[in-house]
Amino acid sequence: MIMADSGSSEEVAVIGNTDITSTESENNIINTMVEKGTALLRKLEINVAEAEKRTGKNTVNMQETYTVYLIEIRPAETVPEGGTPAAPDTLWRRYSEFELLRTYLLVTYPYVIVPPLPEKRAEFVWHKLSADNLDPDFVERRRVGLENFLLRVASHPVLSNDKIFFLFLTEEKGWREAVLETGFQDKADSRLKSLSAMFRVKNPDKRFTALKQYSDELNTVISQLLRVRARVADRLYGVYKVHGNYGRVFSEWSAIEKEMGDGLQSAGHHMDTYAASIDDILEEEEHYADELKEYLFYTDAVRSVCRKHELIQYELEMAAQDLAHKKQQKEELATGTVRIFSLKGMTSKLFGQESQEQRESRLAALEQSIQEGEHAVKEKNAECQEFVRTAWEDIEHFKEQKDKDLREALIGYAIMQISMCKKGIQVWSNAKECFNKM
Amino acid sequence: MSVGAPRGLASSGQKPITEILHPLSAAEETLSSGPDVTVNVGGDQESGLTNGTPVETSSPASASLLFNRLQLDDDSEADARDPYASTETRDLFVTVDDPKKHVSTMETYITYRVSTKTTRIEFDLPEYCVRRRYQDFDWLRIKLEDSQPTHLIPPLPEKFVMKGVVDRFSEEFVETRMKALDKFLKRVADHPVLSFNPHLNAFLSAKDLNKRQGLALLTKVGESVKHVAGGYKLRARPPEFCAMGEYLDTFTQKLGTIDRIAQRILKEQSEYLTELREYGTVYSSWAGSEEELRRPLEGVAGCVTTCCGALEDMSENMSQDFLPVLREYVLYIESMKNVLRKRDQSQAEYEGRLEAAILRKQEDRTPMPVEVEKCQDKVECFNADLKADWERWQSNKRQDFKQLLTGMADKNINHYEKCQAAWESLITLLQEKQTEDKTSETN
Numbered sequence: 001m002i003m004a005d006s007g008s009s010e011e012v013a014v015i016g017n018t019d020i021t022s023t024e025s026e027n028n029i030i031n032t033m034v035e036k037g038t039a040l041l042r043k044l045e046i047n048v049a050e051a052e053k054r055t056g057k058n059t060v061n062m063q064e065t066y067t068v069y070l071i072e073i074r075p076a077e078t079v080p081e082g083g084t085p086a087a088p089d090t091l092w093r094r095y096s097e098f099e100l101l102r103t104y105l106l107v108t109y110p111y112v113i114v115p116p117l118p119e120k121r122a123e124f125v126w127h128k129l130s131a132d133n134l135d136p137d138f139v140e141r142r143r144v145g146l147e148n149f150l151l152r153v154a155s156h157p158v159l160s161n162d163k164i165f166f167l168f169l170t171e172e173k174g175w176r177e178a179v180l181e182t183g184f185q186d187k188a189d190s191r192l193k194s195l196s197a198m199f200r201v202k203n204p205d206k207r208f209t210a211l212k213q214y215s216d217e218l219n220t221v222i223s224q225l226l227r228v229r230a231r232v233a234d235r236l237y238g239v240y241k242v243h244g245n246y247g248r249v250f251s252e253w254s255a256i257e258k259e260m261g262d263g264l265q266s267a268g269h270h271m272d273t274y275a276a277s278i279d280d281i282l283e284e285e286e287h288y289a290d291e292l293k294e295y296l297f298y299t300d301a302v303r304s305v306c307r308k309h310e311l312i313q314y315e316l317e318m319a320a321q322d323l324a325h326k327k328q329q330k331e332e333l334a335t336g337t338v339r340i341f342s343l344k345g346m347t348s349k350l351f352g353q354e355s356q357e358q359r360e361s362r363l364a365a366l367e368q369s370i371q372e373g374e375h376a377v378k379e380k381n382a383e384c385q386e387f388v389r390t391a392w393e394d395i396e397h398f399k400e401q402k403d404k405d406l407r408e409a410l411i412g413y414a415i416m417q418i419s420m421c422k423k424g425i426q427v428w429s430n431a432k433e434c435f436n437k438m
Numbered sequence: 439m440s441v442g443a444p445r446g447l448a449s450s451g452q453k454p455i456t457e458i459l460h461p462l463s464a465a466e467e468t469l470s471s472g473p474d475v476t477v478n479v480g481g482d483q484e485s486g487l488t489n490g491t492p493v494e495t496s497s498p499a500s501a502s503l504l505f506n507r508l509q510l511d512d513d514s515e516a517d518a519r520d521p522y523a524s525t526e527t528r529d530l531f532v533t534v535d536d537p538k539k540h541v542s543t544m545e546t547y548i549t550y551r552v553s554t555k556t557t558r559i560e561f562d563l564p565e566y567c568v569r570r571r572y573q574d575f576d577w578l579r580i581k582l583e584d585s586q587p588t589h590l591i592p593p594l595p596e597k598f599v600m601k602g603v604v605d606r607f608s609e610e611f612v613e614t615r616m617k618a619l620d621k622f623l624k625r626v627a628d629h630p631v632l633s634f635n636p637h638l639n640a641f642l643s644a645k646d647l648n649k650r651q652g653l654a655l656l657t658k659v660g661e662s663v664k665h666v667a668g669g670y671k672l673r674a675r676p677p678e679f680c681a682m683g684e685y686l687d688t689f690t691q692k693l694g695t696i697d698r699i700a701q702r703i704l705k706e707q708s709e710y711l712t713e714l715r716e717y718g719t720v721y722s723s724w725a726g727s728e729e730e731l732r733r734p735l736e737g738v739a740g741c742v743t744t745c746c747g748a749l750e751d752m753s754e755n756m757s758q759d760f761l762p763v764l765r766e767y768v769l770y771i772e773s774m775k776n777v778l779r780k781r782d783q784s785q786a787e788y789e790g791r792l793e794a795a796i797l798r799k800q801e802d803r804t805p806m807p808v809e810v811e812k813c814q815d816k817v818e819c820f821n822a823d824l825k826a827d828w829e830r831w832q833s834n835k836r837q838d839f840k841q842l843l844t845g846m847a848d849k850n851i852n853h854y855e856k857c858q859a860a861w862e863s864l865i866t867l868l869q870e871k872q873t874e875d876k877t878s879e880t881n
Contacts, residue, residue, distance in 0.1 A: 221724040228717045235710035245699045253692040403730040410734050411868050414861045421858035425851050432847035438840045
């Protein structure tokens with residue numbers, strides 16, 4: 001948009017924009033993802049088109065009902081005039097497969113803030129909204145969330161190039177085996193063990209500390225916001241629905257009136273319309289809540305990256321410490337002084353000096369160990385630096401994305417509020433007309 | 439011919455003072471204006487009589503009989519007539535305002551200024567300004583009820599308020615009460631018969647209201663008058679009055695329901711408001727940990743706060759303007775039902791006496807006693823007055839509720855307009871920033 005200097009042209013552009021719906025605003029976010037474009041997205045168009053219920057036997061041979069989602073892949077070329085678009089390649093995936101994909105990505109790219117999946121179970125629910133996983137509204141919102149996830153991955157500069165991700169989109173059968181073949185499970189297990197362990201880093205990276213703190217704050221505030229929003233929705237629902245009672249009483253009252261009857265009756269209908277309108281209004285607001293939830297879950301991914309960095313940092317510090325210790329030992333052995341307590345040293349003091357041969361072989365072993373240690377530290381250092389570099393690149397990219405997406409979400413929310421106000425004005429104006437005819 | 443106790447003649451619409459003929463002019467009694475006059479000056483009959491024909495009033499009964507006949511003919515005109523169209527012909531304007539607190543050793547109370555503007559010759563001056571307290575309004579109402587038993591007297595706001603529960607001196611309470619008193623007085627002043635009542639004249643003009651007799655005594659007297667005709671059973675109530683009774687019962691019910699709904703809405707809105715306020719503060723606190731998003735988030739917090747304010751205003755308005763009017767109408771309906779009951783009783787009395795007289799006539803050929811005739815007059819007068827008052831009441835009710843409900847619609851529209859404006863200005867702000875960013879990117 002080219003900005004003219006006069007304010008009036010700006011106003012014209014803005015007024016037009018307030019009529020876009022929240023779905024359009026959502027599409028704006030997706031379009032930005034596609035615009036920025038990765039190689040993958042330049043080639044393919046990705047949709048999660050449908051959801052279907054299936055029943056089958058699970059691993060313990062019990063009947064279970066689950067939902068599968070249809071992924072559609074189309075080549076991203078423009079269709080010629082009058083031509084029909086190519087039929088998409090499709091496959092079905094269930095939620096647990098998405099989870100598997102994400103876990104794989106988390107382990108394989110520890111320095112990347114991996115996009116989150118939509119929630120497994122409905123949370124922050126206001127009372128009229130179902131918390132049932134099989135409820136059609138929940139399934140629909142989940143479908144949208146899964147599509148969003150795939151697009152986020154497909155638009156990520158690093159993740160979009162992953163082979164397993166590509167296979168997820170294209171190979172229905174055999175994908176599971178392919179993932180397991182990568183051996184990521186082993187890495188996952190060891191990582192998991194070390195992540196749960198308690199350790200302290202001596203020289204924490206200030207940037208990562210600040211990021212972790214921000215991520216925690218964001219997590220707290222969005223949780224709070226979602227909780228209060230649910231309560232607000234509940235109350236607003238009550239206000240609207242009680243107005244429906246006016247519909248009934250006006251209708252009853254109109255029965256005993258002569259001139260006033262018609263006006264009252266029609267006004268009553270408008271009150272019914274008003275009461276009914278809240279259902280759609282709040283359903284639309286759920287999209288906004290979902291946008292917030294995505295970033296709530298993103299904070300977990302950010303936290304995870306910070307933690308992994310801490311782990312690498314810790315391992316580096318441990319390796320460096322170990323090396324320093326060994327060097328110290330060598331020095332003592334060479335000079336004969338005992339500054340560091342060692343069992344060998346004590347026993348030789350107690351039981352007599354060792355022979356020259358023994359000393360020299362020990363020195364050689366230490367030298368070897370030191371060389372290995374130096375190599376380990378060098379490697380670990382490189383790993384750490386590489387992690388910091390790639391992680392920070394991704395973090396900057398994430399920050400930009402977050403600011404943009406959340407601002408879009410807020411604009412979308414404001415648009416929803418305006419739409420609600422307009423509807424309210426319409427209904428009450430209609431009712432007023434009826435009252436005037438009384 | 440006996441004039442006897444002051445009786446209201448058949449009521450009619452508003453007429454300019456020059457066209458109103460004194461119904462007793464044929465009998466050549468002098469008119470005297472002022473508070474001590476005991477003869478009621480009644481309005482003229484329907485518009486059909488404005489050619490100047492003096493009314494034959496040898497007996498008030500025949501006047502009302504005449505009126506009854508006219509009533510039927512002029513029904514079509516009555517429909518077309520809008521009670522508020524003739525403001526140019528109104529000659530008595532009253533206002534209640536300016537509440538003031540008075541503290542004395544015995545008690546503390548509020549007085550209101552009652553201002554009158556009039557061209558009526560019954561008043562010595564064209565303008566009056568007096569101060570009255572609730573007690574005085576109550577006195578007036580009782581006087582009107584006693585002197586015009588066949589008419590519907592508008593209601594007063596509730597007399598007793600529980601001390602400790604309601605603050606009698608709070609601004610809202612005084613404001614609400616004052617509006618109701620103003621409405622009461624305006625309704626009386628607009629009534630073609632009641633507005634000529636000498637007690638109203640005294641109320642509006644006298645420096646000190648002479649209320650020597652205690653109010654309590656008066657009330658008791660009023661009560662006993664109501665019951666004097668008791669003991670007679672009503673044979674057959676005319677269908678139009680049955681219909682009125684049924685209508686009033688159903689209407690009271692519906693008003694009660696509407697009152698409950700309105701209160702429930704206020705309660706839900708209040709709870710919504712509480713949550714909404716907290717909602718706004720969360721956005722504010724989020725803004726604190728953001729850089730780029732700080733202004734947008736603060737903007738949202740601001741909008742939410744504005745909406746809270748708008749909602750608060752609307753709720754307060756509804757509480758002060760809407761609910762009291764509803765409740766007042768319930769009182770009005772009670773008054774109307776009372777009048778219907780009194781009418782029933784006077785009819786019962788007439789029927790009882792008539793029956794007794796007929797029996798006696800059959801026995802010893804005594805002529806129809808005068809009491810029976812008087813009763814018949816009373817009943818017919820009552821019926822006529824009541825019917826006319828009923829029409830006026832229906833018409834006023836229609837206007838009042840039209841105003842009340844359109845007022846409610848307006849308040850809601852106003853509330854939404856305020857909220858919409860707030861959110862629209864936020865979007866302008868947010869989208870401005872967006873285009874700013876975009877241009878800085880391309881530069």
